[in-house]
Amino acid sequence: MRDGLRPRPVGPRALLVEVDSAEHAAALAGWARARRDRLGEVGEIVPAARTVLFDEVAEPHRLRTVLAGWSPSAAVPAGPLVELPTSYDGPDLADVARLWDVDEAEVVARHTGVELVAAFCGFAPGFAYLTGLPAEWAVPRLDSPRARVPAGSVGLAGTYCGVYPTASPGGWRLLGRTEAPLWDLARDEPALLAPGTRVRFTEAP
């Protein structure tokens, strides 16, 4: 396969494809979903930080052949845009301001000023890893995770932003909270932030 697309077999019925970034993983997963009828039977397409897992693959050779046609510049349909009104009163807002060497108002301005994209989900159902923050804003995880982070908490870890869909332990640095329902099993699509969804945070009134 071409550069930037490195497949690794995962047993006989799955393929893990390495790419160069989370953005590429999301793009490849979206591209593959859009032509699912050409891949042969594929049970799962799971993007992650630098990989896309194709699981329960009926025809691995056919899948590899189709995937060879992907390139990072291939067009992917833009996902839906979701706005998340957020109260910026999180316990780590001051720490993030210090790490960024700005005041808290500037943290909010920066965080509401970029459009993020849900690259992949993991950690918990509906927990989306949002990409789009510049590398120089990366922040380390907490040294010791909190035992309980409330649902709706908006946090940063590395260059990712995430919103806890349900209450859980967690080590991300919390900027605030949103009331948006991120995970609802009663909906057809239970995750509000499925991979490919574009996200904009706004300051809640």
Place this chain on the structure above:
Amino acid sequence: MSLQVLSAGVLTTIQDRGRAGHAHLGVPRSGALDPPAAALANRLVGNDPGAAVLEVTLGGLSVRTDTGCWVAVTGAPTPVSVGGRPAAYARAEWVPAGATLTLGTPATGVRSYVAVAGGLAVDPVLGSRSTDTLAGIGPARVEPGQLLPVGRGGPPTPLDTPPRRVADGLRLHPGPRGDWVEGDALDLLCAGSWSVLPASDRVGLRLTGPPLPRRPGELESEGMVLGAVQLPPDGRPVVFLADHPTTGGYPVVAVVDSADLWQCAQLRPGEAVSFRRGR
């Protein structure tokens, strides 16, 4: 393999679906008197519905197997025992080699059916293995002392019968991160003797044994498959089961064959586990 008949009750015969198409020659159709019961017994052990079974009249059958085999008893509900211990009616039961299957007296009904995986392999006559008690065609009635040949059963179909645990190890396939192990990950896993840790649960089967020498460092989270063998920094493998997280950051150095994975659900803490290479 074969069944040795120890006792046959008042009347035991071999039956299948009978001899169709020979009535113009004076040949009765014969066949199991309760065809749905015979078909169910066959289905339970994964046989073709037309495989030959034993039709046991008012119980009293006792047979010993020379090879472990699956059996199922249907029709007239009768107490069933295997190796002297009670066994289930209308369910696939494993009879270990050398064990005796015994049917008591049914409380209701007359004819019980015993299917053996592979079917009874007596020679067919006019396309059927049924004993015809009227015309005397087909195998003789079953008598004590007889050896009844049994065909090669495929494995029972998973839908109908519980698969049997294999003792020679869970089959492994290469995982995506075998290069995180110093040496050949599959060789090391297959050579080690492992035992199940009490922390095992629906997420994963946690094993202890000779730790695999692992490259230090961490991966970014990546998608996980069912049966993934993850290697945390301590070098003790975890086999991912049904409730496994969708992504994880420890390298997956092997994958357990999906056909063997169910056995992980039945392994108890402290029990030994071994691996072998799958194909």
